[in-house]
Amino acid sequence: MEIPYIVETRADTGLNNVKLGIWLFLASEVMLFGALFSTYIILRVGAPEWPRGELSVIFGAANTIILISSSVTMVMAWASLKMHAWGKHRFYLLVTVGLALFFLVNKFFEYAEHVGKHEIPSYNTFFAIYYTLTGLHGLHIVGGIVVMLYFLGPGAKLAKKNPDQFTNRIEATGLYWHFVDLVWIFLFPVLYLL
Amino acid sequence: MDNVTTHGSVAHGHAHEHAHHEELGFWRKYVFSIDHKVIGIQYAFTGLLFLLFGFTLMMIMRWQMAYPGRPIPLIGAWLGQDRAPMGIMLPEFYNQLGAMHGTIMVFLGVVPLAVGGFGNFVMPLQIGAPDMAFPKLNMVSYWVYFLGGVTMLASFFPHGGAAQSGWTSYPPLAVIAPGQTMWLVGMIFLITSSLLGSVNFITTIVQLRAKGLSWMRLPFFVWAQLVTAFLLLLAFPPLEAAGVLQLMDRVAGTSFFMPSGLVISGKPMLISGNGNPLLWQHLFWFLAHPEVYVLILPAFGIISEIIANNTRKPLWGYKTLVYSVVFLGFMSFIVWAHHMFMTGMGTTMSAFFQTTTMIISIPSVIVLTSLLLSLWGASIRFNPPMLFALAFLPMFAIGGLTGLPLGLAPSDIHLHDTYYVIGHFHYVVAPGTIFALFGGVYYWFPKATGKKMNEMLGYVHFWGSFICINLVFMPMFIQGLGGMNRRMYDGGAQYAHNAGLLKWNLVIGFAAWGLGLLQIPFIINFFGSLKWGKAVDKNPWEATTLEWSAPSPPGHGNFLTDPVVYRGPYEYSVPGAARDFSPQFEA
Numbered sequence: 089m090e091i092p093y094i095v096e097t098r099a100d101t102g103l104n105n106v107k108l109g110i111w112l113f114l115a116s117e118v119m120l121f122g123a124l125f126s127t128y129i130i131l132r133v134g135a136p137e138w139p140r141g142e143l144s145v146i147f148g149a150a151n152t153i154i155l156i157s158s159s160v161t162m163v164m165a166w167a168s169l170k171m172h173a174w175g176k177h178r179f180y181l182l183v184t185v186g187l188a189l190f191f192l193v194n195k196f197f198e199y200a201e202h203v204g205k206h207e208i209p210s211y212n213t214f215f216a217i218y219y220t221l222t223g224l225h226g227l228h229i230v231g232g233i234v235v236m237l238y239f240l241g242p243g244a245k246l247a248k249k250n251p252d253q254f255t256n257r258i259e260a261t262g263l264y265w266h267f268v269d270l271v272w273i274f275l276f277p278v279l280y281l282l
Numbered sequence: 283m284d285n286v287t288t289h290g291s292v293a294h295g296h297a298h299e300h301a302h303h304e305e306l307g308f309w310r311k312y313v314f315s316i317d318h319k320v321i322g323i324q325y326a327f328t329g330l331l332f333l334l335f336g337f338t339l340m341m342i343m344r345w346q347m348a349y350p351g352r353p354i355p356l357i358g359a360w361l362g363q364d365r366a367p368m369g370i371m372l373p374e375f376y377n378q379l380g381a382m383h384g385t386i387m388v389f390l391g392v393v394p395l396a397v398g399g400f401g402n403f404v405m406p407l408q409i410g411a412p413d414m415a416f417p418k419l420n421m422v423s424y425w426v427y428f429l430g431g432v433t434m435l436a437s438f439f440p441h442g443g444a445a446q447s448g449w450t451s452y453p454p455l456a457v458i459a460p461g462q463t464m465w466l467v468g469m470i471f472l473i474t475s476s477l478l479g480s481v482n483f484i485t486t487i488v489q490l491r492a493k494g495l496s497w498m499r500l501p502f503f504v505w506a507q508l509v510t511a512f513l514l515l516l517a518f519p520p521l522e523a524a525g526v527l528q529l530m531d532r533v534a535g536t537s538f539f540m541p542s543g544l545v546i547s548g549k550p551m552l553i554s555g556n557g558n559p560l561l562w563q564h565l566f567w568f569l570a571h572p573e574v575y576v577l578i579l580p581a582f583g584i585i586s587e588i589i590a591n592n593t594r595k596p597l598w599g600y601k602t603l604v605y606s607v608v609f610l611g612f613m614s615f616i617v618w619a620h621h622m623f624m625t626g627m628g629t630t631m632s633a634f635f636q637t638t639t640m641i642i643s644i645p646s647v648i649v650l651t652s653l654l655l656s657l658w659g660a661s662i663r664f665n666p667p668m669l670f671a672l673a674f675l676p677m678f679a680i681g682g683l684t685g686l687p688l689g690l691a692p693s694d695i696h697l698h699d700t701y702y703v704i705g706h707f708h709y710v711v712a713p714g715t716i717f718a719l720f721g722g723v724y725y726w727f728p729k730a731t732g733k734k735m736n737e738m739l740g741y742v743h744f745w746g747s748f749i750c751i752n753l754v755f756m757p758m759f760i761q762g763l764g765g766m767n768r769r770m771y772d773g774g775a776q777y778a779h780n781a782g783l784l785k786w787n788l789v790i791g792f793a794a795w796g797l798g799l800l801q802i803p804f805i806i807n808f809f810g811s812l813k814w815g816k817a818v819d820k821n822p823w824e825a826t827t828l829e830w831s832a833p834s835p836p837g838h839g840n841f842l843t844d845p846v847v848y849r850g851p852y853e854y855s856v857p858g859a860a861r862d863f864s865p866q867f868e869a
């Protein structure tokens with residue numbers, strides 16, 4: 089027997105395995121970041137004073153735009169596959185990786201500036217939670233880049249053997265990528281603006 | 283050739299060609315396997331080894347409590363100068379043993395055996411699936427768990443030893459005590475493994491049920507595994523977050539859990555402060571209370587299968603069991619702070635959490651009552667798996683009912699942090715869950731190996747363990763009610779009010795060492811039966827669920843024909859039927 093519903097959807101659940109799997113994974117991610125945001129709220133409410141305006145809004149806003157654009161190109165990469173435009177798919181996926189790297193470079197300069205001013209995690213609670221939240225988010229970005237590079241490289245072979253399965257995988261990657269984007273959309277106002 | 287076709291019952295079961303049986307090499311077949319049955323056995327075996335190791339740590343601690351300050355016999359000389367000079371245990375080492383006993387038993391022993399082992403091996407077979415939905419992910423789960431285990435074991439060796447702040451790792455102590463960093467790294471491995479596993483379990487159960495296997499035809503074991511997987515999926519990430527924060531506190535010098543003005547050994551701590559130690563406790567128990575149900579639900583599942591099979595009757599109130607276990611799963615997310623009545627979090631919080639705690643006891647009692655009523659009027663087969671399942675019922679009842687006074691804030695003031703608590707949760711997990719797990723090993727051993735375990739050794743193992751384990755945990759209630767605190771390096775001798783209670787430390791000690799010896803028949807039986815056990819066919823227990831339609835042991839892909847399900851899971855002694863069991867897989 090072979091494992092069923094890898095590509096086709098199961099009639100009574102309306103899902104294939106990958107789609108259910110990625111949504112379950114994202115549910116656990118919501119709990120992970122939910123716990124960290126709760127930590128932020130509890131520490132901030134309990135603090136005698138909370139520093140404001142420590143971070144560069146320009147950098148943060150730029151990174152927000154970069155990530156939202158990368159979500160758009162991610163959708164294009166998937167949609168191109170659906171329309172059987174292989175070249176476009178690879179172009180958009182590559183652009184997504186590029187934008188993700190651009191985000192990380194920005195983040196690196198931001199970190200470097202604060203570390204230069206000796207604003208490191210042990211400096212105060214604000215910077216502790218700032219580095220933890222953005223660091224963990226950054227690791228998720230790195231994870232996304234690795235997965236996308238895999239689908240640009242060795243993972244692309246599947247597209248010839250089983251194009252539908254490959255499209256499903258790109259769709260799952262996209263769902264993950266939108267989630268990472270969404271986390272940043274919460275992080276930006278919470279850390280930079282409020 | 284096989285049961286299904288000889289009974290002429292599978293109407294449209296056309297035999298699939300098993301041409302794709304290319305032989306895998308040793309490494310791919312037994313070590314880095316992606317077959318759920320091999321991974322299940324790997325999990326189970328590793329889990330059993332960790333149970334033995336974790337229990338050994340406790341047997342060493344029990345020496346110190348029974349005979350404080352006397353050299354440990356046999357192994358004392360081997361423990362080394364920074365653990366036990368001249369064989370006499372140091373307090374730091376005692377604390378390491380305590381913290382690691384808890385961690386190993388829960389995260390490396392019981393859960394991997396109950397979920398990783400039984401869940402992986404039995405669940406896909408019971409739902410008629412060829413494998414888990416994501417076989418490679420399944421292999422990764424096991425190996426990440428293995429790495430976590432190695433990290434935990436290795437943490438004993440660096441200078442300063444293993445974690446010594448209890449399995450609960452409360453800060454500020456956990457942030458300043460040695461050994462904790464490796465504990466946190468190990469936990470992050472274990473949590474990751476659980477997450478990958480739970481995604482796989484839920485997807486498999488939702489997607490890969492065989493034709494005809496509707497939700498209310500699922501064996502109760504599968505329901506228990508499904509709810510367990512949801513608990514692992516949603517409760518573990520907050521602990522991962524908490525683990526990352528504590529790691530930051532230790533490694534990067536942050537103060538998430540460190541309050542301002544902390545003075546340690548007369549020196550003020552040079553930290554930024556403003557942290558919140560209670561925050562850790564909330565995040566920790568947000569996982570660790572659902573974790574209690576992760577420990578108990580698979581046990582419910584296992585004994586339900588064994589009881590239905592050996593009473594030769596349908597389970598009493600199958601749907602009630604299902605609804606109860608789902609409700610238990612929901613409720614388990616909103617009871618966590620009953621572990622924190624004594625922290626000064628306030629009476630409003632306490633009132634809320636003691637109410638939810640009383641509510642969650644209702645479905646637990648319903649499950650227990652249904653299983654008890656299932657015995658009514660049955661002609662019971664008293665084989666080793668059934669004895670363990672039967673023993674589970676009163677043992678879990680004692681464990682559960684002694685929990686009620688702890689769940690009420692007023693009585694908890696007296697009982698918290700005493701041996702009463704230790705007695706309570708060990709009755710749930712040790713003679714409760716671990717007995718169920720032993721029952722499961724005896725019950726599914728024939729399916730996994732094609733051989734039956736020896737019954738005589740099984741009886742010795744059961745009765746000896748049953749007597750000893752009660753002698754270990756029953757006196758703890760007496761000690762706890764008398765006010766003896768837990769985590770006492772000298773077994774409580776330093777306090778005058780414990781004077782009359784110390785004799786029980788000797789009783790518990792000897793019972794614990796006896797319990798250790800009585801696991802030898804099990805070990806002999808386990809390995810001996812692999813070689814000399816009686817060979818069995820597909821369905822030695824005359825059971826009704828799908829795993830018994832596959833060969834023993836099942837080959838790659840599990841079933842010879844696509845399984846089709848015709849009826850509910852526990853149709854035993856159906857009036858008018860030719861035999862006293864009507865399997866799900868026969869029309």
